[in-house]
Amino acid sequence: MRRVRPGAAASRAGTSGASGGGADRGAQGARGARADGEERVLSSVPAPDAGSGGHGTPEDLPRLWHVTLSVSGREVPLTEVRRGLEQLAHDHPFLLTSRYAGDHAEIRYWEEARDLHDAAAVALRLWGEHRRTAGLPPWEIVGLEVIDRETYHQRVAEGYGPPPAAPVGIQPF
Structure with missing residues (x-):
């Protein structure tokens, strides 16, 4: 079972192929139009160390x-x-x-x-x-x-x- 934050499924459903872009567009829409390896940025949450060029502490460090x-x-x-x-x-x-x-x-x-x-x-x-x-x-x-x-x-x-x-x-x- 895959967990999705509330509202995420609805926003993805609207971009997944209904735009007429075919299968490639559907895959890109599901990824949020990001290049491979690029992180998703939440517009409602400021990026860590936004003023230092985005070189914050990696999330995996304790x-x-x-x-x-x-x-x-x-x-x-x-x-x-x-x-x-x-x-x-x-x-x-x-x-x-x-x-x-x-x-x-x-x-x-x-x-x-x-x-x-x-x-x-x-x-x-x-x-x-x-x-x-x-x-x-x-x-x-x-x-x-x-x-x-x-x-x-x-x-x-x-x-x-x-x-x-x-x-x-x-x-x-």
Whole structure:
């Protein structure tokens, strides 16, 4: 099954051969009249680094994303929560900080990913995939924030948003 963004199928249908150009025109219309290898440009979205001659960072290069994952559930002993978070931090040293209480916790870390969707997908799997191996409580994810590195540093500089990740480690709320 091929996914198409809303409205794209209708606009392609109108150019695919109804213009009387035959099969060659239909193939060209379906590609949006682009030469082979040429990227499609969306007129409603500014090009990255538009002022620098179009030589932006390739989309496939990973970027750093600051992730805050919040989980919550029924109350469990604090020692169990701390032990589970310590094991998670040992298994995955990328964790910056974890704050916890008997019925909720917050994990903050940097994720390297191609885009926000990839970083969020990894974050949404983190708790569930490591629940058993790290001995984490059977809580559900109740919050997720994923922001790029620039936004994180801008927020910190302006005095709002997540404070810098210090002290590093696992701390009670």
